[in-house]
Amino acid sequence: MSQPDAAAAAIVEIDGSRLIDRLRRLAAIGARPDGGLNRQAFTPEEGEARRLVANWARDIGMTAETDAIGNLYLRYVPDGTDGQAPVLGGSHLDTQPAGGWLDGAYGVIAALEAVQAIAEQGVPLARPLEVVAWVNEEGSRFQPGVMGSAWFAGHFDLARAPQIEGSDGEALDHAIVGYKAATPDIEERETPFPIAGLIEAHIEQGPILEREGLKVGVVEGVQGIRWFRVEVLGEAAHAGTTPLGARRDAVLAATRLVQALSAAMADPADVLRFTVGRFVVSPGSPNTVADKVTFTIDMRHPDPHELDKGEATIREICAGQAAPCTAEVTVTETLSPVAFDERVVAAVAGAAEALGIAARRMASGAGHDAANIARVAPAGMIFVPCHGGVSHHPAENADEADLIAGAHVVATAMARLAAR
Amino acid sequence: MSQPDAAAAAIVEIDGSRLIDRLRRLAAIGARPDGGLNRQAFTPEEGEARRLVANWARDIGMTAETDAIGNLYLRYVPDGTDGQAPVLGGSHLDTQPAGGWLDGAYGVIAALEAVQAIAEQGVPLARPLEVVAWVNEEGSRFQPGVMGSAWFAGHFDLARAPQIEGSDGEALDHAIVGYKAATPDIEERETPFPIAGLIEAHIEQGPILEREGLKVGVVEGVQGIRWFRVEVLGEAAHAGTTPLGARRDAVLAATRLVQALSAAMADPADVLRFTVGRFVVSPGSPNTVADKVTFTIDMRHPDPHELDKGEATIREICAGQAAPCTAEVTVTETLSPVAFDERVVAAVAGAAEALGIAARRMASGAGHDAANIARVAPAGMIFVPCHGGVSHHPAENADEADLIAGAHVVATAMARLAAR
Numbered sequence: 001m002s003q004p005d006a007a008a009a010a011i012v013e014i015d016g017s018r019l020i021d022r023l024r025r026l027a028a029i030g031a032r033p034d035g036g037l038n039r040q041a042f043t044p045e046e047g048e049a050r051r052l053v054a055n056w057a058r059d060i061g062m063t064a065e066t067d068a069i070g071n072l073y074l075r076y077v078p079d080g081t082d083g084q085a086p087v088l089g090g091s092h093l094d095t096q097p098a099g100g101w102l103d104g105a106y107g108v109i110a111a112l113e114a115v116q117a118i119a120e121q122g123v124p125l126a127r128p129l130e131v132v133a134w135v136n137e138e139g140s141r142f143q144p145g146v147m148g149s150a151w152f153a154g155h156f157d158l159a160r161a162p163q164i165e166g167s168d169g170e171a172l173d174h175a176i177v178g179y180k181a182a183t184p185d186i187e188e189r190e191t192p193f194p195i196a197g198l199i200e201a202h203i204e205q206g207p208i209l210e211r212e213g214l215k216v217g218v219v220e221g222v223q224g225i226r227w228f229r230v231e232v233l234g235e236a237a238h239a240g241t242t243p244l245g246a247r248r249d250a251v252l253a254a255t256r257l258v259q260a261l262s263a264a265m266a267d268p269a270d271v272l273r274f275t276v277g278r279f280v281v282s283p284g285s286p287n288t289v290a291d292k293v294t295f296t297i298d299m300r301h302p303d304p305h306e307l308d309k310g311e312a313t314i315r316e317i318c319a320g321q322a323a324p325c326t327a328e329v330t331v332t333e334t335l336s337p338v339a340f341d342e343r344v345v346a347a348v349a350g351a352a353e354a355l356g357i358a359a360r361r362m363a364s365g366a367g368h369d370a371a372n373i374a375r376v377a378p379a380g381m382i383f384v385p386c387h388g389g390v391s392h393h394p395a396e397n398a399d400e401a402d403l404i405a406g407a408h409v410v411a412t413a414m415a416r417l418a419a420r
Numbered sequence: 421m422s423q424p425d426a427a428a429a430a431i432v433e434i435d436g437s438r439l440i441d442r443l444r445r446l447a448a449i450g451a452r453p454d455g456g457l458n459r460q461a462f463t464p465e466e467g468e469a470r471r472l473v474a475n476w477a478r479d480i481g482m483t484a485e486t487d488a489i490g491n492l493y494l495r496y497v498p499d500g501t502d503g504q505a506p507v508l509g510g511s512h513l514d515t516q517p518a519g520g521w522l523d524g525a526y527g528v529i530a531a532l533e534a535v536q537a538i539a540e541q542g543v544p545l546a547r548p549l550e551v552v553a554w555v556n557e558e559g560s561r562f563q564p565g566v567m568g569s570a571w572f573a574g575h576f577d578l579a580r581a582p583q584i585e586g587s588d589g590e591a592l593d594h595a596i597v598g599y600k601a602a603t604p605d606i607e608e609r610e611t612p613f614p615i616a617g618l619i620e621a622h623i624e625q626g627p628i629l630e631r632e633g634l635k636v637g638v639v640e641g642v643q644g645i646r647w648f649r650v651e652v653l654g655e656a657a658h659a660g661t662t663p664l665g666a667r668r669d670a671v672l673a674a675t676r677l678v679q680a681l682s683a684a685m686a687d688p689a690d691v692l693r694f695t696v697g698r699f700v701v702s703p704g705s706p707n708t709v710a711d712k713v714t715f716t717i718d719m720r721h722p723d724p725h726e727l728d729k730g731e732a733t734i735r736e737i738c739a740g741q742a743a744p745c746t747a748e749v750t751v752t753e754t755l756s757p758v759a760f761d762e763r764v765v766a767a768v769a770g771a772a773e774a775l776g777i778a779a780r781r782m783a784s785g786a787g788h789d790a791a792n793i794a795r796v797a798p799a800g801m802i803f804v805p806c807h808g809g810v811s812h813h814p815a816e817n818a819d820e821a822d823l824i825a826g827a828h829v830v831a832t833a834m835a836r837l838a839a840r
Contacts, residue, residue: 240693249695285697286695296706365658
């Protein structure tokens with residue numbers, strides 16, 4: 001075991017120009033006239049992307065496998081590692097209908113570059129490496145999203161597929177069959193299988209790294225989400241004849257609550273997310289004092305105790321500061337936070353440090369495939385900065401140097417995780 | 421002139437039970453199952469109400485006349501007063517589609533009772549008295565509202581009638597012809613004619629008199645109205661990934677503005693009216709930081725200088741407190757305040773005082789026919805309390821004693837105005 005042990009401190013640098021070249025070639029599949037991508041799940045475009053990536057992998061001696069739902073696994077099995085649980089890197093190949101060239105694709109191509117660099121450099125490993133592309137992460141054509149990884153983790157039942165209709169009317173089971181039939185040379189594989197570790201690289205989809213001038217985010221987990229609906233009830237009245245003191249104005253009460261909540265949710269650590277994105281007034285007539293406002297709260301934090309504290313604050317403020325109106329608070333959705341495996345997080349952080357790449361630990365505000373896999377195996381993520389935090393948009397972009405730096409970290413962290 | 425001079429200090433009490441009885445009988449025309457009224461302008465129901473009221477007037481020796489638009493004038497011309505400009509009392513007979521039994525009807529029936537009491541008591545007069553019912557005050561079937569009085573005052577051009585389509589598709593000119601043809605015994609009259617004074621009695625449609633335990637409001641004028649649209653522009657962002665400090669959240673900025681405006685508009689004198697009745701968020705998605713909020717402001721005050729000051733405050737707050745968003749303020753409607761003629765206001769106040777009826781001076785928050793007539797003749801209004809300020813609703817109601825007290829004031833004030 002002396003050789004793999006050496007890999008535990010390995011530093012692996014990938015071929016940056018090949019990484020960017022492959023990303024550009026992949027971005028040609030499903031390209032939109034506006035520079036964005038439309039490569040939705042289980043479409044011929046996603047199938048073509050799958051074939052392209054599988055062929056790149058085969059060219060360097062990897063094998064391509066799939067499973068019942070169509071996830072793609074590109075396997076690199078060094079001598080003496082067969083039978084060991086693999087270390088995976090990857091993300092997804094599908095995009096939003098008006099998406100960008102990096103969301104998903106970057107994680108897959110960075111992992112492919114990582115495996116190729118490790119193989120080319122002969123880094124000794126104790127475990128196989130795999131590049132994975134989970135199907136239907138975006139959930140734009142078929143709901144729910146993060147479907148391939150949820151199914152792998154046992155949270156999505158494929159028996160539902162005939163009842164799930166796509167946005168274009170095709171049933172999910174039919175779409176999967178067609179998708180897989182287009183690449184008959186990709187072998188079937190039994191799932192689930194043990195995973196020793198998984199690393200998903202992704203653009204941040206937020207502004208933090210860019211703002212702080214950092215190259216890499218070491219993602220410690222995915223924030224928990226709690227959604228609320230607040231219904232503020234007042235009394236309708238004539239705007240011209242009703243004195244201000246005699247009113248129970250739902251707009252005044254609801255705007256006061258939003259301001260008080262916003263002040264109470266201020267977080268010096270800048271981790272908590274608090275958003276009022278919907279605010280609907282009834283009757284909504286300029287000359288009528290409103291009798292009802294319904295607004296939403298989207299609260300996110302990686303720590304479930306902080307979410308509980310936030311909920312208590314929301315309930316206290318809405319109960320105490322709505323007078324002369326009343327406010328009723330209802331929780332409409334709850335997603336528990338995901339904490340990534342500390343071994344994977346440490347491997348990513350250690351890789352960035354060994355490479356001298358400026359990084360910070362952070363939480364993911366959005367859901368990702370890695371959060372599903374984290375429920376059944378050690379998993380983690382690497383974020384790279386993107387321009388202005390923009391994603392799910394044709395303008396989605398990132399500096400090539402940052403994409404390359406992130407892939408160095410993926411390669412080094414995968415090599416280190418596969419060392420034992 | 422000694423006899424009419426005596427009327428300048430007259431006290432006239434009307435027949436309260438006859439007043440209430442007539443109001444109840446009138447309320448049977450267009451009655452809704454829910455207790456409300458649907459007697460819209462130029463409908464057969466309004467025509468039936470017109471005929472009933474005209475017949476009551478003829479029974480006591482008055483004559484019924486109409487004009488090109490269909491306004492109804494019921495004339496009482498004591499000997500020696502023919503040729504003098506009359507004193508008018510009245511309001512309108514049409515209602516909202518789901519209106520109440522007092523809005524409009526009370527002013528007409530109170531004036532009819534006033535004239536009948538003056539005639540029965542032989543109060544000496546220098547001028548004729550008339551009961552008027554202006555057409556289409558509500559503006560629910562045909563826009564604009566307060567049409568009959570606006571036309572009388574030269575602010576509505578009847579040549580537009582063929583182009584004005586009712587909510588049921590009938591053209592206004594056709595509706596007027598049919599309405600007038602249903603009462604061919606009502607004679608045509610030349611307009612406009614000089615008016616010595618006009619008093620419109622009306623339920624307050626607000627809560628002030630009820631709250632203060634007063635029987636009568638001496639209306640000094642109709643508030644000016646200024647409407648604004650405030651457009652707050654921020655930047656859309658992901659609710660999960662964008663730190664609070666990096667946001668330009670239009671909902672936070674707009675709610676802050678509404679709170680600041682509301683605080684700045686506090687009026688110790690309780691005269692200013694300030695209402696944000698519409699507040700529309702874009703894109704309005706719970707997990708997206710809003711990039712745009714558009715809200716309305718309805719500001720009312722009887723003093724145009726106060727409206728100017730209020731507008732300056734609105735502009736200052738929106739310019740200074742929207743950051744990091746921007747806010748653009750647009751005036752969307754302006755109605756100048758109307759100050760009623762001090763002779764009429766004094767006659768109403770003096771009548772209430774002479775009758776020992778508790779009264780206060782106040783402004784009208786809503787528009788009325790009297791505000792149109794005030795532009796061409798001395799005019800004023802009397803308010804009586806209504807239950808909970810409710811109007812334009814089947815639940816509209818008032819205490820019978822208050823309706824009677826108000827009619828005493830109408831009768832006394834009309835007699836005094838007609839004394840010279």
